[in-house]
Amino acid sequence: MNLSKQKSRNQKDSAMAGTKTNTIVTRIATYSILIIMTFLIFVPIFWMISTSLKTEAVMFDTPIELIPSDPTLESYKNLWSAYPFLTYLRNSIFVVSAATFFSVSISTIAGYGISRFKFRGRSFYMSFLLATQLFPSIMLLIPYYKTFKTLNLLDSLYGLVIVYISFTIPFCTWMMRGYFNGISRDLDQAASIDGANRIRVFRSVILPLAWPGIAATAIYAFIAGWNEYLFALVFINTTERKTVSLGIGQLIGEYRVLWNELMAAAFFALVPMVIIFIFFNRYLVDGLAAGAVKE
Amino acid sequence: MxxxxxxxxxxxxxxxxxxxxxxxxxxxxxxxxxxxxxSTQKSNLIDKWEFVGAKYYIQLLTDAEFFGTLKTTAIFAACVVIGNLFVGLLLAVLVNQKIPLMNIFKVILMLPWLFPEVVVALIWKWLFSPLFGMFNYVLFSLNLIEKEVDVLGQPGTAFVGVVFVCIWKGYPIVMLMMMAGMKNIPHERYEAAAIDGANKWQQFLNVTLPGLMPVLLVASILETAWWFKHFTIVWLMTGGGPAGATELISVDIYLQAFTNFNFGRAAAESVIILFLLMVVSFIYSRVLRDESQ
Amino acid sequence: MQLTRTRVGISRKAIAAGIATALLIGGIGSISAEAATKKPAAKVTKKPAAKPAAKPAGAKELNEFLTPTCPAKPTTLTIASAVILEKPGGLADQGNADNFMKACPNVKVVFIGIPSNNLPEKLTTMAIGGNLPDMYMHFTSFTGKALQMRIFEDLIPLLGQDYVDGFDPLFLGEAIQGGKLLWAPWVAIPMAVAYRKDLWEAAGIKTFPKTWDEFLDVAKKLTVDTDKDGKMDQYGWAMVGTPNGSGAGRFHSVVLNSGAYNLKEDTNGKFISGASLKGYETALQLYGDAIKAGVVPPGHTTTGYPEASAQLATGKAVMMVTGPHTMGIAVTQNPSLKGKLGGFPLPTANGTKPITTLGQHGYAVSRSSKNKEVAAAYIKFMLSTKQILVYNELEYRLPSRLKAQADPQVAGGMAAGFVGALKGNVWSDSTASFLGSVVKVDYDAYSEMFLGKKTAAELAKEADVKIKKLIADNA
Structure with a gap:
């Protein structure tokens, strides 16, 4: 430690002189990297939108058209007329919101418990949560199915909510634990000395500081549920209970991939996610501001 | 007491x-x-159960092909996890600076995460299509290639291709974890470092990285588990090919369970993976914990 | 190695013996228009002359089975289907249900649409969970599993022997196991070569290739730079080179027609590997040579079935080893192709009689169903000449019912070449539970061949070792 401090002191003078150019260089580097990344992200999105605006004949024509010369909304229309995508959307929003809410609530509490208390079986508990992530999920399919049949929860949106809760709890708990570990214990202790019990400390002191972590965790849980396919496929039979990911999956036929409709559906599924994400992103920023004020 | x-x-x-x-x-x-x-039964899972003991385990542990698949899976997972951690951490640090436009980049950089894996796999496959895809078309237009490049058709490029796509899809979650983690590093530490004359890079090494250790540990363990078991993107893009270059263990489990109806063997493979990953997690937690102390 | 009658998997004596004898007498399983116009030679029945399958269906036949016996109580019939999600085939499935519900207003037909790629996991899970719908779509690749799980209901008592006799015996040969009819065959897609007639004529080719060497020569002639820009834009062969079932199925057809096979059961019910036969190596060599000769469009290792049919539809490629349904897909993609597609039997190693595969699918009734009678009525309804021809018109698939086969719509037109392919020998895949892994051995072999690092002989040897190991592991 001492050594490195000394070293950095020695560098101080030269650093001071070069601060201005340094900042500019850093900024140029930052923006270049971010612009390259943005480009890499938008290439497939661009191709997706471009494809969704083509007819099947144009799609398979060479030389290909990067931007369709004669764009058409046909695939979007087909999607609306042939599949009840609005119903899929409603189902997805219900299932995923409910699962996210419960999963994040339970995980936040559990994450706090692991982070703050020493109790018997604590390390076992953590390994146990971890171990649940290490088993290939395809092998969970049949036992889940049997259990849910007994509980009469097959072909039910509530059943799917439970599945998604169980899938996301381990990661969410680990993430919240990591987050709570970063919040100083002094705060708990200060509040405890004031006479507050642990639950009140948690609710009124720690929770407000934890919003960025909770928001990040919630985004994870939401996306994981939104994109889940395999269990939804096996559990849901009725068209009226299908989710968006099932709607997308059924466009991939054995004989024909309906690329343009598939891309339209993917684009369509993306929009609510982006809206929700932008909303939560503000929370991330707000959470930061709140934390800063308290400190 | x-x-x-x-x-x-x-x-x-x-x-x-x-x-x-x-x-x-x-x-x-x-x-x-x-x-x-x-994993100890030869069974149709309905009404026929026959105890076979460790038969499937022995079968697997004496099977050179199984070890080949494990090796491919390990290399694949290592590449994707390292890629995700590197890209995720780098971008998190970059967008965490207090300079203009960062809120917009935060949203843009998260976009790949919002896509279902199925869609990611198919968009890229469609993009790489030698005849109808944009990739070859652009390279042609720029006169960079003479003949169509079949990215997913050659073992080397196919492996790089699926790893690239998996990183494309996978880095945002690491980035998000890092962003959340960085919010809990007290400002004073940076201020103290700045007073000491540390430049940005030194601040990163001495303040950010140690502060992120707990989150990094979680991220590495879970990322390893997820990508080691990964199925969808690789299955849809290459189906394990060409010539087994991208054949992952989960593809084999799927094949054994649902194509061959050999659940015993599929379950035995899953159990072996479970133990392997437990060992890996244990090593991680040891190494990373020591480092943060 | 000559295969006179290649039937693996149906070692069950009772029917097999009967059918096989009848088929041998009848000139090996012919269901061509020719056979149909003569007499139902290729059929096992105690009353050989009973079936008036000879003439094209008249009005009376068209309306047969269209007035089902409806249940007294309101009933919901659930059907798991993959076709319902496909285009254009789904229209046929939906049409059957709609018309049936019109005929029986107190029946509600509810489909469970399952993407065909996900059929194995969903059907298997439902079966193990004891939760199968009344009917489910059956593919032959599922037979082994379904037998192990014992989820089939024997359809012979349900449909009646007379009715069962109206199926093409070739279809029954796969669908009857142990004397039980496990599913009601619907349609088949006999493997042959689909080709673009217009491009074929443009290249001035007169005769169909009889051997694989000729096939390769024709493919070379069809590979041209039509717009003379120095870049090939039309290729001879739309090869499905992806490492998956649809690629392997086509490769195996080439293997069969080179005089080998991957796996079969001998007369004692023991599994034997056919990869040690010379034909396996020849087939691999052909795949390698075709790539080297540049007659396959770029990207062959990632060209799956959908991509290859798109190549055919857009004229990027001229020939494709496939079934008649590909024409349906191509015409849907490019309606101007109507009448411009055709098929011819697969070439063979030395110009002998080609071997095809049926690739049939149909509907099974689950043993646990409570609506078996309604299911039977539905099956008869959907297999009525009128309804089955709707599916045929959409996708050119070959109907399972002899009467429908005799219809000019089936035997004539674009599908004629495929119907003709059934005049050769028919191969049925083994019902071995580990067939999936054998299929993987096949596709691993040609994938390696594409890399060009090993010779065909080495790869055939490796494949043989792997198949033998699978047989031993699963003994």
Whole structure:
């Protein structure tokens, strides 16, 4: 430690002189990297939108058209007329919101418990949560199915909510634990000395500081549920209970991939996610501001 | 000989953690035990059960092909995890600066995460299509290539291709974890470092990285578990080919269970993976914990 | 190695013996228009002359089975289907249900649409969970599993022997196991070569290739730079080179027609590997040579079935080893192709009689169903000449019912070449539970061949070792 401090002191003078150019260089580097990344992200999105605006004949024509010369909304229309995508959307929003809410609530509490208390079986508990992530999920399919049949929860949106809760709890708990570990214990202790019990400390002191972590965790849980396919496929039979990911999956036929409709559906599924994400992103920023004020 | 304080601690800890434990017990432990059970059975899973002991384990552990698949899977997972951690951390640090436009980049950089894996795999496959894809078309237009490049058709490029796509899809979650983690590094530490004359890079090494250790540990363990078991993107893009270059263990499990109807063997493979990943996690936690101290 | 009658998997004596004898007498399983116009030679029945399958269906036949016996109580019939999600085939499935519900207003037909890629996991899970719908779509690749799970209901008592006799015996040969009819065959897609007549004529080719060497020569002639820009834009062969079932199925057809096979059961019910036969190596060599000769469009290792049919539809390629349904897909993609597609039997190693595969699918009734009678009525309804021809018109698939086969719509037109392919020998895949892994051995072999690092002989040897190991592991 001492050594490195000394070293950095020695560098101080030269650093001071070069601060201005340094900042500019850093900024140029930052923006270049971010612009390259943005480009890499938008290439497939661009191709997706471009494809969704083509007819099947144009799609398979060479030389290909990067931007369709004669764009058409046909695939979007087909999607609306042939599949009840609005119903899929409603189902997805219900299932995923409910699962996210419960999963994040339970995980936040559990994450706090692991982070703050020493109790018997604590390390076992953590390994146990971890171990649940290490088993290939395809092998969970049949036992889940049997259990849910007994509980009469097959072909039910509530059943799917439970599945998604169980899938996301381990990661969410680990993430919240990591987050709570970063919040100083002094705060708990200060509040405890004031006479507050642990639950009140948690609710009124720690929770407000934890919003960025909770928001990040919630985004994870939401996306994981939104994109889940395999269990939804096996559990849901009725068209009226299908989710968006099932709607997308059924466009991939054995004989024909309906690329343009598939891309339209993917684009369509993306929009609510982006809206929700932008909303939560503000929370991330707000959470930061709140934390800063308290400190 | 416990103090009253320790007892209370213990009780509070349990109260906080019990709800999650109950759910996981019911929904994950039972299926895992069931998995252990069927790995010792030759069965149709309905009304025919025959105990075969360690037969499937022995079969697997003496199978050179199984080890080949494990090796491919390990290299694949290592590449994707390292890629994700590197890209995720780099971008998190970059967008965490207080300079203009960062809020917009935060949203843009998260976009790949919002796509379902199925869609990611198919868009890229469609993009790489030698005849109808944009990739070859652009390279042609720029006169960079003479002949169509079949990215997913050559073992080397196919492997790089699927790893690239998996990183494309996978880095945002690491980035998000890092962003959340960085918010909990107290400002004073940076200020102290700045007073000491540390430049940005030194601040990163001495303040950010140690502060992120707990999150990094979680991220590395979970990322390794996820990508080691990965199925969808690779299955849809290459189906394990060409010539087994991208053949992952989960592809084999799927094949054994649902194509060959050999659940015993599929379950045995899953159990082996479970133990392998446990060992890896243990090593991680040792290494990373030591480093942060 | 000559295969006179290649039937693996149906070692069950009772029917097999009967059918096989009848088929041998009848000139090996012919269901061509020719056979149909003569007499139902290729059929096992105690009353050989009973079936008036000879003439094209008249009005009376068209309306047969269109007035089902409806249940007294309101009933919901659930059907798991993959076709319902496909285009254009789904229209046929939906049409059957709609018309049936019109005929029986107190029946509600509810489909469970399952993407065909996900059929194995969903059907298997439902079966193990004891939760199968009344009817489910059956593919022959599922037979082994379904037998192990014992989820089939024997359809012979349900449909009646007389009715069962109206199926093409070739279809029954796969669908009857142990004397039980496990599913009601619907349609088949006999493997042959689909080709673009217009491009074929443009290249001035007169005769169909009889051997694989000729096939390769024709493919070379069809590979041209039509717009003379120095870049090939039309290729001879739309090869499905992806490492998956649809690629392997086509490769195996080439293997069969080179005089080998991957796996079969001998007369004692023991599994034997056919990869040690010379034909396996020849087939691999052909795949390698075709790539080297540049007659396959770029990207062959990632060209799956959908991509290859798109190549055919857009004229990027001229020939494709496939079934008649590909024409349906191509015409849907490019309606101007109507009448411009055709098929011819697969070439063979030395110009002998080609071997095809049926690739049939149909509907099974689950043993646990409570609506078996309604299911039977539905099956008869959907297999009525009128309804089955709707599916045929959409996708050119070959109907399972002899009467429908005799219809000019089936035997004539674009599908004629495929119907003709059934005049050769028919191969049925083994019902071995580990067939999936054998299929993987096949696709691993040609994938390696594409890399060009090993010779065909080495790869055939490796494949043989792997198949033998699978047989031993699963003994």
């Amino acid at each position: 416990k103090s009253a304080f320790a007892k209370r601690e213990s009780r509070s800890g349990m109260i906080f953690t019990i709800p999650a434990a109950l759910i996981m017990l019911g929904l994950v432990v039972y299926p895992m035990l069931y998995g252990f059970f069927i």
